[in-house]
Amino acid sequence: MPKTAEFRFYEELNDFLPVDKRKSWLLYDFMGKPTVKDAVESIGVPHTEIDLILVNSKSVTFSYHLKDGDKVSVYPVFESLDISNVTHLREKPLRKPKYILDVQLGKLAKYLRMLGFDTLFENNYDDSEIVKIAKAEKRTILTRDVSILKIKAVTHGYWIRSQKPTEQITEVITRFDLYSNIKPLSRCIACNGIINKTTKESVIHKLQPKTKRYYNEFYQCKSCKKVYWKGSHYYKIKSFAAQLRKRSSQKLTGTGIK
Numbered sequence: 001m002p003k004t005a006e007f008r009f010y011e012e013l014n015d016f017l018p019v020d021k022r023k024s025w026l027l028y029d030f031m032g033k034p035t036v037k038d039a040v041e042s043i044g045v046p047h048t049e050i051d052l053i054l055v056n057s058k059s060v061t062f063s064y065h066l067k068d069g070d071k072v073s074v075y076p077v078f079e080s081l082d083i084s085n086v087t088h089l090r091e092k093p094l095r096k097p098k099y100i101l102d103v104q105l106g107k108l109a110k111y112l113r114m115l116g117f118d119t120l121f122e123n124n125y126d127d128s129e130i131v132k133i134a135k136a137e138k139r140t141i142l143t144r145d146v147s148i149l150k151i152k153a154v155t156h157g158y159w160i161r162s163q164k165p166t167e168q169i170t171e172v173i174t175r176f177d178l179y180s181n182i183k184p185l186s187r188c189i190a191c192n193g194i195i196n197k198t199t200k201e202s203v204i205h206k207l208q209p210k211t212k213r214y215y216n217e218f219y220q221c222k223s224c225k226k227v228y229w230k231g232s233h234y235y236k237i238k239s240f241a242a243q244l245r246k247r248s249s250q251k252l253t254g255t256g257i258k
């Protein structure tokens, strides 16, 4: 006998549903006893995006087995809402923000490094490599490909909504609340290596005549030896970071469960 449960997805979890299924109760037909995790993922929502599931108003874990007639409410992460007396499904946030990006996010990788975030990116990573590295190095996966986030071994991941790199960086900074961790000139944009201050003498042979003339403070990547200085590019990054910070202070605090 086929059974039916009703599902409702809240807030940004609706991004994963077809437009006509958003923000309303949808019927889910099933056979046997699937777990609620399997059900939400077959509907299209990856488990890494979910923090709370209520079945008939009671919080459950991902391993809950669906029953005929269940009413299931599925919530994303509420950073500032106190729901401490229920079962949270999301793993605790990783202590240090570190990322690994899929092959479609090269520009975003550059932006993240520019703002000082530890970001791995290679244009030839395949899904299994990304998952393996993420697990071994405790990195959050950022991806445009929802299917990676449905792999069981993935504990920390985020599906990037926008296709525009400048919007993508805003999305990541907002979602992971990274405003206070922004530190330009600390990561190499080319290789993700650590950048340290260095002396002008030690890099003078690498400088163009104008740079030599106008700048005295230099930085260098420990890994690939690329040289950085506080030119116009640096001030563009600073003003971009300031804009992001301003946007964060205007952000409303608290998202209520509706």
Ligand SMILES: [Zn+2]
Binding pocket: 188, 189, 190, 191, 192, 193, 221, 222, 223, 224, 225, 226
């Ligand atoms: Zn480098």
